[in-house]
Amino acid sequence: MQGNLLYLHIMADxxxxxKRTTSPYKRIIPNIEDWPIHRISKxxxxxxxxxxxxxxxxxxKKNATEKDVHNELAKAVxxxxxxxxxxxxxxxDDDKAFWTDVKNQLVKLESHPDGKIDKxxxxxxxxxxxxxxxxxxxxxxxxYDFSERFVPFAFNRLLNASHSxxxxxxxxxxxxxxxxxHLIGEIDQLRNLAKDGIIVVVPxxxxxIDSITVGWGISAIxxxxxxxxxxxxxxxxxxxxYFMNRLGAYRVDRRKKNSVYLEALKTYSTQTIAQGxxxxxxxxxxxxxxxxxxxxxxxxxxxxxxEAQRRQIIExxxxxxxxxxxxxxxxxxGFVLEAPELIDEYLKNVGKxxxxxxxxxxxxxxxxxxxxxxxxxADADFTIAFGRCMDIFGNQVDDAGNSVxxxxxxxxxxxxxxxKGELKYDTQRDAVYTKMLSxxxxxxxxxxxxxxxxHVIAYSAFKxxxxxxxxxxxxxxxxxxxxxxxxxxxxxxxxxxxxxxxxTKLEHKGEIRVDPIVSAEDTDELxxxxxxxxxxxxxxxPLLKTKKGLIKCQDxxxxxxxxxxxxxxxxxxxx
Amino acid sequence: MFKKYSVGVVGAGSFGTAVxxxxxxxxxxxxxxxxxxxxxxxxxxxxxxNQKIHENxxxxxxxxxxxxECYLIFPIVSSDGFKDMIRTMAPFLRPDHILIHGTKGLAxxxxxxxxxxxxxxIAGKNVLTMSELIRSESVVVRVGCMAGxxxxxxxxxxxxxxxxIASRFDEVIHEGRLALKSPRxxxxxxxxxxxxxxxxxxKNILAIGSGIVSGLNLxxxxxxxxxxxxxxxxxxxxxxxxxxxxxxLGLAGIGDIIATCSSPNSRNYSVGYRLAKGEKISExxxxxxxxxxxxxxxxxxxxxANYYNVNCxxxxxxxxxxxxxxxxxAGIEYLMKYRMTMDVEFI
Numbered sequence: 001m002q003g004n005l006l007y008l009h010i011m012a013d014x015x016x017x018x019k020r021t022t023s024p025y026k027r028i029i030p031n032i033e034d035w036p037i038h039r040i041s042k043x044x045x046x047x048x049x050x051x052x053x054x055x056x057x058x059x060x061k062k063n064a065t066e067k068d069v070h071n072e073l074a075k076a077v078x079x080x081x082x083x084x085x086x087x088x089x090x091x092x093d094d095d096k097a098f099w100t101d102v103k104n105q106l107v108k109l110e111s112h113p114d115g116k117i118d119k120x121x122x123x124x125x126x127x128x129x130x131x132x133x134x135x136x137x138x139x140x141x142x143x144y145d146f147s148e149r150f151v152p153f154a155f156n157r158l159l160n161a162s163h164s165x166x167x168x169x170x171x172x173x174x175x176x177x178x179x180x181x182h183l184i185g186e187i188d189q190l191r192n193l194a195k196d197g198i199i200v201v202v203p204x205x206x207x208x209i210d211s212i213t214v215g216w217g218i219s220a221i222x223x224x225x226x227x228x229x230x231x232x233x234x235x236x237x238x239x240x241x242y243f244m245n246r247l248g249a250y251r252v253d254r255r256k257k258n259s260v261y262l263e264a265l266k267t268y269s270t271q272t273i274a275q276g277x278x279x280x281x282x283x284x285x286x287x288x289x290x291x292x293x294x295x296x297x298x299x300x301x302x303x304x305x306x307e308a309q310r311r312q313i314i315e316x317x318x319x320x321x322x323x324x325x326x327x328x329x330x331x332x333x334g335f336v337l338e339a340p341e342l343i344d345e346y347l348k349n350v351g352k353x354x355x356x357x358x359x360x361x362x363x364x365x366x367x368x369x370x371x372x373x374x375x376x377x378a379d380a381d382f383t384i385a386f387g388r389c390m391d392i393f394g395n396q397v398d399d400a401g402n403s404v405x406x407x408x409x410x411x412x413x414x415x416x417x418x419x420k421g422e423l424k425y426d427t428q429r430d431a432v433y434t435k436m437l438s439x440x441x442x443x444x445x446x447x448x449x450x451x452x453x454x455h456v457i458a459y460s461a462f463k464x465x466x467x468x469x470x471x472x473x474x475x476x477x478x479x480x481x482x483x484x485x486x487x488x489x490x491x492x493x494x495x496x497x498x499x500x501x502x503x504t505k506l507e508h509k510g511e512i513r514v515d516p517i518v519s520a521e522d523t524d525e526l527x528x529x530x531x532x533x534x535x536x537x538x539x540x541x542p543l544l545k546t547k548k549g550l551i552k553c554q555d556x557x558x559x560x561x562x563x564x565x566x567x568x569x570x571x572x573x574x575x
Numbered sequence: 576m577f578k579k580y581s582v583g584v585v586g587a588g589s590f591g592t593a594v595x596x597x598x599x600x601x602x603x604x605x606x607x608x609x610x611x612x613x614x615x616x617x618x619x620x621x622x623x624x625n626q627k628i629h630e631n632x633x634x635x636x637x638x639x640x641x642x643x644e645c646y647l648i649f650p651i652v653s654s655d656g657f658k659d660m661i662r663t664m665a666p667f668l669r670p671d672h673i674l675i676h677g678t679k680g681l682a683x684x685x686x687x688x689x690x691x692x693x694x695x696x697i698a699g700k701n702v703l704t705m706s707e708l709i710r711s712e713s714v715v716v717r718v719g720c721m722a723g724x725x726x727x728x729x730x731x732x733x734x735x736x737x738x739x740i741a742s743r744f745d746e747v748i749h750e751g752r753l754a755l756k757s758p759r760x761x762x763x764x765x766x767x768x769x770x771x772x773x774x775x776x777x778k779n780i781l782a783i784g785s786g787i788v789s790g791l792n793l794x795x796x797x798x799x800x801x802x803x804x805x806x807x808x809x810x811x812x813x814x815x816x817x818x819x820x821x822x823x824l825g826l827a828g829i830g831d832i833i834a835t836c837s838s839p840n841s842r843n844y845s846v847g848y849r850l851a852k853g854e855k856i857s858e859x860x861x862x863x864x865x866x867x868x869x870x871x872x873x874x875x876x877x878x879x880a881n882y883y884n885v886n887c888x889x890x891x892x893x894x895x896x897x898x899x900x901x902x903x904x905a906g907i908e909y910l911m912k913y914r915m916t917m918d919v920e921f922i
Contacts, residue, residue, distance in 0.1 A: 393670075393716070405714045407665070415670040416716070419746065420580060420646050428745040435743075436716065570698075 025222035028191050032141045035224035036198075036276045037248045041139035047271075051132045055267040056125055059260060066113065069120040070106070076127065076258035077103050083255050089236040090251075102127065124260070131264040134253075137227065140246035144225060147243050184513070185329075185386035185448060187221050193325050193389050193401050194223050198273055198312075200305045201226060201280040202441055203329040204294055204449075205287050207336050208234065214280065214331060215247070217384040227272045228280035229265075229301065254286060266304050273308035274315075276322055283441060289346035291336065291564040293449050297438040299431070306434055309392045310417055318414045318423075323401055326394075326437065328387035328444035334454035334533055336561070343561040347478075383452070385513055387444040393433055394440025450513040451503050451566060457530035458562035460495040461487060461543055461553065463575055478556045485553040492551055493523050498575040499566075500526075506569055534562060581605055582754050583645035585660060586652035587617060587634070589624040589727040590677060594649055597730065599629035600757050605641045606634045609660070626731045642667035647675070647750050649721070650709075654680020654868060657705055658712065665713040675719040675740060675751045678705045679775045680868045681875050690878075695894070697878035699816050704772040719747040720768060721755075722775035722827035724834030730760070737761035739827045741771035763826060770813060770822030777809040777876060778832050779843045779869030780890060785836040786847020791903065801889065802836055808887040810921045812876060815883045820921055843869035856897050873897060888913050 032038055041047070063069045077099060084096045092098075102123060109119055193199070203214045211230045218226060229252040235241040252265065273279050285298035305324050312321040336342070390396055391403040391413055398404050403411040416433065417423050464487055469477050504519060506512045518526060531551065535542040540555035542562060553559050580602075584595040587608040595606045606623070608614045614636045617623045628634070635641060641648070642664060652660050657678055668674075683691065687701025703711065706718045719742030730736055740751040740762060748764035756762045765771050781802050788798040810823045822828055835841055839848075846867045849859050856870065877894035880887040892910055895901035 395714075406711060409666070409714070411670060411714050413670075418671045421671070426746060432743045433716075 025187070025191070025220065027222045027224070028195055029224055032144060032224075036278060037139045037225050037227060038141060040227075040272055040275050040277045041137070041248065044136060044138055047268075048129070048132050048136055051136065051264065051268045051271060052125065052128050054271065055128045055132065055260075055264045056121070058263055058267060059124065059128075060121070066115060066117045066120060069117055069124065070110065070113075072259065073102075073106055073120060073123060073127075076260045077106060079258045080256070088233065088255075090232050098130065127260055128264055131256075131261050132268065135250050135265055135268055137244070137248055137250035138246055139225065139248045143243060143246035147247065148219060181217075181220075182383040183217060183220060183386070184383060184450075186388045187386055189389055189399055190325075190327055190386055191222060192399060193323075193397070194278065197323045197325045197401055198276050198308070199223065199226070199278040199389075200273065200324060200326045201228075201278070201329055202283045202302075202326060203280070203331050204445055205282040205284045206291055206331065206342075207287065207333060207338060209337075210282070210287075210331050211244075211249070213382065213384065214329060217329075218280070221386075224278060226278040226280040227269075229269070229282070231286075252281070262300060266300055269301055269304040270307045270311070273305055273324060274311040279305075283438065287338075287342060289342045289349070291339070291342070291561045292567050293330070293445050293565065295442050295568065297441060299434045299438060302438055302441075303430065303434045306392050306430055306437070309413075313414055313417060314423065323413070324392050325389040325397060325401070326392060326441065327389050328441050328448060330385045330387070330445055330448045330450060332383040332385065332450040332452055332565075334382070334452045334562075335535065335537065337537065339535070339558055339561045340538065340555075343557045347475075347557065383450045383515065385448040385450055387448040390437075390440055390444070392437060394437045446568060447511055448513055449565065450515055451518055452515045453517050453526055453530035454534045454562055455565040456496060456499055456503070456518050457492075457527060457534055458542055458559050459566040459571070460492060460499045460575075461551070462556075462559050462563035463499075463572060464491060464495050465553070465556070465559075474560075478560065480556060485556065486546070486550045487552075488550060489527070493527060495575060496527060497523055499571060502569075502571045502574045503566075506571075512569060580646055581633075581644045583607065583641045583648035585638075585641070585648060585650040585664070587613065587623045588651065588653070589626070589731070590725070591649075591651035592623040592626045592628065593725075593727045593730040594651055594677060594721075594755075595623075595632055596626060596629045597757060597760055598649070598754055599631035602631065602754055604629070604632045605645060606632050607638060607641050608634065608636060609656075609663075611636050624727075638664055639667050642672065646671065647673045647754055649675050649677060650705075651677040654678050654682065654705065654871075657708060658682060661709055661712045668713045668715050670714050670716055672715050673717040673719070673747050673750055674709055674715050675721055675742070675747065676705045676709065677721045677725075679722065679772075679779065680705065681776055681872060682708050683875060687878075691874060694881075695874075695878050696882045697875060698882050699879060702875055702879065704769065704776070706768055706772060717744050717747050718742060718768070719744070719751055720772050720775070721751065722771050722831065723763075724826065724830045726834055726838065726840075728840070733759055735759045735761075737763060737826060737830075739763045739765050739771055739825060741765040741768040741822075741827070743768060765822060765825070765827075767819040767822045769816065770818030770820075771825075771827040773809075773813040773816060773818050774823050774825075774828040775831060776868070776872055777813065778806075778828070778835060779867075779872050780809070780876060780893065781805045781832060782835045782841055782843035783847035783850075783867070783869040783873065784889070784893065786839075786844040786849075787851045787903070788847075789839070789844075790848040790851025791907075793907075798836070802832060805889045806832065807919070807921055808880075808885075808889055809876070812880055812883070812885045812887060812890075814921070815885055816879070842867040846870060850897065851903060855900075870897065 029035055059072065063072050080099045081103065084099055087095060105123055190199070201214070201218065203210060211228070211234060215228065225248050227248045227250060230244055230249040232251050232253040235244060235251060250268065269279065281301045283297040283302055284294035288294055305326060309324040312324070388396060393413065393416055395403040395405065395411060403413050405411055419426070465480060465485065466477050469480060471477060500518060503512060503514050507514045517529065531543050531545060535558055538555065538558055540558065542555055542559040543551055543553055546552050581604060582598050582602040583605045584591050584598065585607045587606055595604050598604045608617065614634050617628065617634045621628055650660060657680065682703040683697065684701040684703070687697045691697045706720055709715055709718050719740050721738045721740050723738040725736060725738055737760065738755070740748050742748050743766060752762040752764065784801045784805055785798055788801055806823065810820055813823070814820060838844065842863065846859055846869065850856065873890065873893050876890050880890055888910060892901065892906045896903060896906050
């Protein structure tokens, strides 16, 4: 089940900076001109017009009268007026003026209701156009070509820029010399199905650099570029925005929670998928604050994949339609740069999510560049694990793309859209299907989550502290005085062995993936290796060795953060 | 109004036949029985499980025919035969079939069974409700269950009653209601399928308890105490398993308890009664034709409570009394001395 394990090495080799990373995977469609994303993005103006028109119709379908539309607009304006009070850099300069103007128009209309809906529609169309113009991305072949060369080059340049590190590496452990990005999982199946089907990639989300790593991973396994929803804050970095604007990224602004915006976003996503465009979005909606693998997904964008599949079926009358395949992907880092901020936000906001205002930290070019630089130069390597493809209802698909049940029998997915033999539209049913799909993705996330050495050591240490503290209250464990935050090597070793034993069991059952270093090396080496790597670039180390040979925790919250990646497997019941 | 499509009932036991007769007032019905001899007998005698069958019912042994002709099917067989039944049907089922079951039982995965026997612990993932069994053994997703105070005998007599159909899908509730509703039978809906199923299953524990109370002549105060506090344990446990408390206050919860625990005719009640009179569980089991669901349910519920650390003294005492030969008097003493806290904690 592990699939083919592949290591792509980006070498810190002084002689060879210009050489492209060689991937053994050829592009499944050699010419970029033939890629779906290229075809669909050719005419951005037309795309915008289509999306605006359909969004408008969708909203009018749900809001038939003047009063309904008026209420919908009023709600949007209310929320937007609050948002523009705290602008982000990416927000257009005229944002405040625009919404003030809309509000004034609405107030005028309110005092003179004429029973007609025309003026409301006009305002609605203006708003939708504004949103859609912001959302819709673009795809440029030249930029893609360039970035494909540039990204590995940049990786190399950045590596070589840190001379001292490169120097120690040359004489250090060989493992450290090779900067490794691991691509594992069901890559062959994915490559096969992407030829005729439509791929929807849904990755886990813990870090701001996820958009870049997963985009790179998709290109490295030879898939055509995807449309992908990227957080608006990433566009504030000019040089990143330049690329993302031309590589199929579309803007997702999670501050905008009004239904007009959400409808526009969903309509765009539905259209691109239904037209055969491979897509990517983060179904968790936002970075996992506590680093636990996502167990609650946002259903809005997931639902667009279902709707797109229905359109494919109806347009092709149930014959030879393109099938939508959902691919769960886990992005596994032993090091998350923004971990301190994330876990802080989590602990402060437990139970108060609704009142949480997202910040646009890491929004300056400098910060993000520094961030990328640190990530690349840190020894933390990362693993991208591709799960098996499933259909839009969460069923497994075989290598030929047929949906199959638990017993391997083929399923005709058209039947899901039928009632008493006829295709029938049923929004409540679709909502349940989308929930089913999200349950399937959550299960796949857990199965494809990779237990890295860093997670194992953090998990073991945190569990030991919890046991020693005799308290189930998380906050009191976190507040443990510093002098108690020490472990002997022996006790840690026993715990690590128990944890690894349990992980191995889980791996055999296919319930998790375990990094080769965790399962192969002996415990002492594993502990050495993991402690050295865990949170190496954080100011306060989650774990480090003291002169007395003890293992000390400088930051319990960070330890909790890395520990959390192995939560949800009931390992604690066995250690 | 007569419907275009037939409705299927799988299982011609007393409840299955009663439901088939209800359905036949609105629809043509296929009633399936596993045994060919039974089918012939029903056709000849026009009687199934001591009930006269409606003229709109076609009795059949052909599961292929039933699944072809019916989009809406009610599997109503005992829980120990449920898995075989669904496996027989599975090759013929499609995602646009609707299955609404009326079986009150839990299935345990093989892996879980061992742990349950040796360590009296079982994880929720190793216990399946009947709807989960349907999902895991077939491609059907539009699954529902019907539960409530539905004593087969009274439905057969044409007395007024009501049921709950629980499903995640509006369509299932709607189609079920259309098919079942009649001037003497009311149909309610619920989205909490886990809750409704668990309420129906776990209340059998209290039916056994009610029998014990009668067998020991402990009086009505004790019966009320046992049922109320036992129910609180069941609710706490079910919440851990993902159920909504509200379901336990509805027809499938309180409604079913009132009907079952006050009726001396139920199998579970008589198991409890005979236990109280000093018979061993093995003797009782051997002397009964059909399984009393409650016995297995007690063991599973106790295993779940142990696994999830849910405090369930009543269920625990029952389990020890039935499987570990704990003395009845000692059990009562234990419970009466147990340090209880506040009365209602589950809402």
